[in-house]
Amino acid sequence: MRLVLLGPPGAGKGTxxxxxxxxxxxxxxxxxxxxxxxxxxxxxxxxxAEHYVRAGELVPDEIVLDIVAERLTTxxxxxxxxxxxxxxxxxxxxxxxxxMLDASCGxxxxxxxxxxxxxxxxxxxxxRAVSEGRRDDTEQTARRRLxxxxxxxxxxxxxxxxxxLLRSVDGSGSPDEVFARIEEVLAAVAHPEVRAxxx
Ligand code: AMP
Numbered sequence: 001m002r003l004v005l006l007g008p009p010g011a012g013k014g015t016x017x018x019x020x021x022x023x024x025x026x027x028x029x030x031x032x033x034x035x036x037x038x039x040x041x042x043x044x045x046x047x048x049a050e051h052y053v054r055a056g057e058l059v060p061d062e063i064v065l066d067i068v069a070e071r072l073t074t075x076x077x078x079x080x081x082x083x084x085x086x087x088x089x090x091x092x093x094x095x096x097x098x099x100m101l102d103a104s105c106g107x108x109x110x111x112x113x114x115x116x117x118x119x120x121x122x123x124x125x126x127x128r129a130v131s132e133g134r135r136d137d138t139e140q141t142a143r144r145r146l147x148x149x150x151x152x153x154x155x156x157x158x159x160x161x162x163x164x165l166l167r168s169v170d171g172s173g174s175p176d177e178v179f180a181r182i183e184e185v186l187a188a189v190a191h192p193e194v195r196a197x198x199x
Contacts, residue, residue, distance in 0.1 A: 007114030010121035017085040030085040056141030078105035114171035
C-alpha cells in the first residue's frame with residue numbers, strides 16, 4: 001500500500017499515520033520527524049533545516065527531496081509500501097515524488113486528505129504545545145504554518161484529484177472516529193473489487 005496523508009498542521013496526520021502503520025504493517029515516513037531527528041543530532045542537514053522549522057516555514061524543496069530520496073531508496077520495500085506523512089507539501093515535491101515512484105515502486109494507491117477547520121486545528125496545536133513541547137508549536141508559528149499550508153500545500157488537492165487519487169476524510173472528532181473513516185477509504189485499496197464497484 002502506497003499512501004500519502006495530506007492535511008493541515010494539527011489535522012492529526014501523525015496520530016493517524018501511527019494507527020494506519022500498525023494496522024496495515026506499512027512503515028510511516030514523516031518528514032517532520034526526519035527533520036526533528038536531524039536537528040536533535042546536530043547534523044549538517046539538521047542545521048540547514050532548523051531555522052525554517054522553528055519559523056513554521058517550509059524547508060526548501062532540494063533539502064526535503066534529498067532526505068526523502070534517501071529514505072525511499074533505503075529500507076523501503078515496494079511490496080509492503082509506505083505511508084508518507086507531511087510529504088509532499090509543494091507541487092514540485094509532488095511532481096518529484098511522482099517521478100521517483102515511476103522509476104521505482106509504481107504510482108501511489110491513494111492520497112487521504114484529512115479535512116479539519118482552522119479554529120479546530122489551532123486549538124489542537126495549542127494543546128499539543130503543552131503536552132508534547134514541539135519546537136514549532138507556538139501560536140505565531142502555528143498561524144504561519146496554516147498560511148503556508150493554504151498557499152503551498154492545499155493546491156496538491158487538485159494535483160491528486162486530477163490523478164483520481166484524492167479521498168477527503170472528515171478529520172473532526174476523536175482519533176478512533178477519524179481512524180474508522182480512514183479505514184473505510186482504505187478498504188478500497190485492500191479490496192480493489194470494492195473500488196471497482198463504486199462509481
Ligand atoms: P510536520 O511535523 O510534518 O508538521 O513538520 C514540521 C516542520 O518540518 C514543518 O513546519 C516544516 O518546517 C518542516 N517540513 C516537514 N516536512 C516538510 C516538507 N515536506 N517540505 C518542507 N518542509 C517540511
